[in-house]
Amino acid sequence: MKQFIRENWAGILIALTIAIAAYLLGKFVPVIGGAVLGITLGILITSLIKLPASSHKGIKFTSKYILQLAVVLLGFDMNTASVIRVGQQSLLVILLTVSAAFITAYFVGRFLKVNKTLTTLIGVGTAICGGSAIAAASSAIDADDQDISYSISTIFLFNVIAVFLFPLIGHVLHLSDTGFGMWAGTAINDTSSVVAAGFSYSNAAGNFATVVKLTRSLMIVPVTLALAFITARQNREQQHFNFAKIFPWFVLGFLAAAVLNSTGWIPVTITSTLAQTGKFLIIMAMAAIGLNTSIQGFVKAGPRALILGASTWFAVMVSSLTVQLFTRIW
Numbered sequence: 001m002k003q004f005i006r007e008n009w010a011g012i013l014i015a016l017t018i019a020i021a022a023y024l025l026g027k028f029v030p031v032i033g034g035a036v037l038g039i040t041l042g043i044l045i046t047s048l049i050k051l052p053a054s055s056h057k058g059i060k061f062t063s064k065y066i067l068q069l070a071v072v073l074l075g076f077d078m079n080t081a082s083v084i085r086v087g088q089q090s091l092l093v094i095l096l097t098v099s100a101a102f103i104t105a106y107f108v109g110r111f112l113k114v115n116k117t118l119t120t121l122i123g124v125g126t127a128i129c130g131g132s133a134i135a136a137a138s139s140a141i142d143a144d145d146q147d148i149s150y151s152i153s154t155i156f157l158f159n160v161i162a163v164f165l166f167p168l169i170g171h172v173l174h175l176s177d178t179g180f181g182m183w184a185g186t187a188i189n190d191t192s193s194v195v196a197a198g199f200s201y202s203n204a205a206g207n208f209a210t211v212v213k214l215t216r217s218l219m220i221v222p223v224t225l226a227l228a229f230i231t232a233r234q235n236r237e238q239q240h241f242n243f244a245k246i247f248p249w250f251v252l253g254f255l256a257a258a259v260l261n262s263t264g265w266i267p268v269t270i271t272s273t274l275a276q277t278g279k280f281l282i283i284m285a286m287a288a289i290g291l292n293t294s295i296q297g298f299v300k301a302g303p304r305a306l307i308l309g310a311s312t313w314f315a316v317m318v319s320s321l322t323v324q325l326f327t328r329i330w
Contacts, residue, residue, distance in 0.1 A: 011058020014051070015066075015291065018042055019284035026283070033190065034283040035131050036156045039149055042290020051291065059288045063145055067285035068250035071136050073278025075257025076271040078214055086211045090182060093323045094216050097186045097316045098223075101127035104315035105308065112304045117143045119308065120227065121151035126312040129217040130155050130189035135282065136220050139250065140228040145292035150302070152286065154309035159193040166197045170205075177204035179324060185212025187320040189313075221255050 018041050019034070026034030045051075051059075087094075105123030109116070124137040131152055138148045166188065170180040180201045185208070188194045194213040199206030261271045 008058035008061050010052065011055040011060070011288070011291075012062055012066075013058070014055055015042075015059060015062040015284050015288040018045065018287035018291075019280065022283050022287060023280060030196070033156075034280075035286045036152065038283040038287035039152055039290040039293070042287045043149070043293050044290075046291045046293065059291050062288035063148075063285055063292060064139065066281050066288070067135050068139055070278045070281035070285055071132065071139075072250050072253035072257055073274050073281065074132055075254040076261045076266075076278070077275035078217065078258035078261060080258055080262040086208070087215045090186065090212045090215055093182060093186050093320055094212075094219065096323050097320045098127040098216075098219055100315045100319035101312050105312045108308050108311040112308055114304050114308050115147070117141060118147045118150055118305060121147055122154055122305065122309050123312060124223060124227075125151055125155040126158075126189055126309065126316055128219045128223060129191060129213070130159065130193075131282065131286070132191075132217065133220050133223070135285065136224045136250070136254070137227055140224045141231050145289045148289050149293040150305045152289070154305045155189050157306065158309060158313045159188065159190045162188045163193050163196045163200070167201045170201055173321075177202050178208055181205040181208030182212055182324055183317075183320050184209040186216060187313075187317045188213075191217070218258070 019038055022038035022041055023034045025037050029037075102123050105119050105126070109119030109123075114122075120141060121134050121137060121143060125131065125134040127133070134148060134151050134155065137143070162184075166180075166184055170183065175183065181198055181204070184194050184198045184201070184205070188197055191210075191213050194209050195206060198209030257274075260266060
């Protein structure tokens with residue numbers, strides 16, 4: 001333990017300091033959110049200041065293991081009873097939009113010659129739940145911090161656009177509260193952006209969109225497990241490959257936390273605190289990822305990542321509306 005503290009304390013402390021600043025700034029600009037601000041501050045700091053070598057190990061630890069702990073704690077924000085009820089209405093839309101995201105990401109990514117890891121992360125982030133899904137998937141496929149940062153930044157841009165664009169389109173199309181809530185919950189990436197867009201349309205739309213979004217977030221479990229199995233098969237011939245090491249055990253922790261939260265055995269004050277802690281640790285991990293990101297590389301990969309993100313997001317938007325139209329959900 002003493003050796004661990006000696007090797008990691010400096011990097012963890014730097015990431016924690018940035019996370020606190022990002023969290024406080026995020027309170028003033030909730031549309032952007034603390035996670036994106038954490039990455040941004042991390043990138044700015046590492047671009048302007050040469051961090052001491054003693055901090056590198058702690059920053060790596062934060063970007064990987066603190067991130068996994070955060071995903072587990074986010075499970076305490078889920079209620080499986082509400083998810084099952086709303087899931088009966090939204091499951092078809094969710095499955096088709098998730099499929100549309102992955103298919104589009106695969107083909108557009110190949111056309112643009114975007115590397116497979118970045119393509120996967122943008123596809124997962126767009127299909128499921130933005131930064132949280134990217135966090136889970138990145139550990140399952142052993143993504144590097146550079147690709148994580150590119151994907152998070154790309155997803156963030158379309159989250160901001162969605163907050164302003166979706167209500168406008170919804171009113172033009174005369175969507176009902178349920179119809180708009182379904183659309184926002186299945187086609188906007190990040191939960192905070194879903195809430196912002198939903199409640200700007202109406203309170204009923206906001207409430208419905210939030211639960212749909214939480215239902216959609218559960219897709220993080222099978223998708224991450226599938227990515228882990230695919231990665232395992234691709235690496236099975238490596239001499240020292242160990243499936244137990246790559247298996248995303250933290251995703252099972254996420255599911256267990258969701259089930260525990262739904263039983264009511266744990267007081268709401270405790271589960272709420274654990275979920276909020278998870279959200280803060282996401283910011284902390286994002287700050288560490290930013291500290292490991294080269295801004296020169298981001299500028300180089302940016303245009304292709306943005307085109308890929310835009311294409312995938314557009315496919316999800318259109319597929320969600322199309323499915324609802326044909327199934328007469330609105």
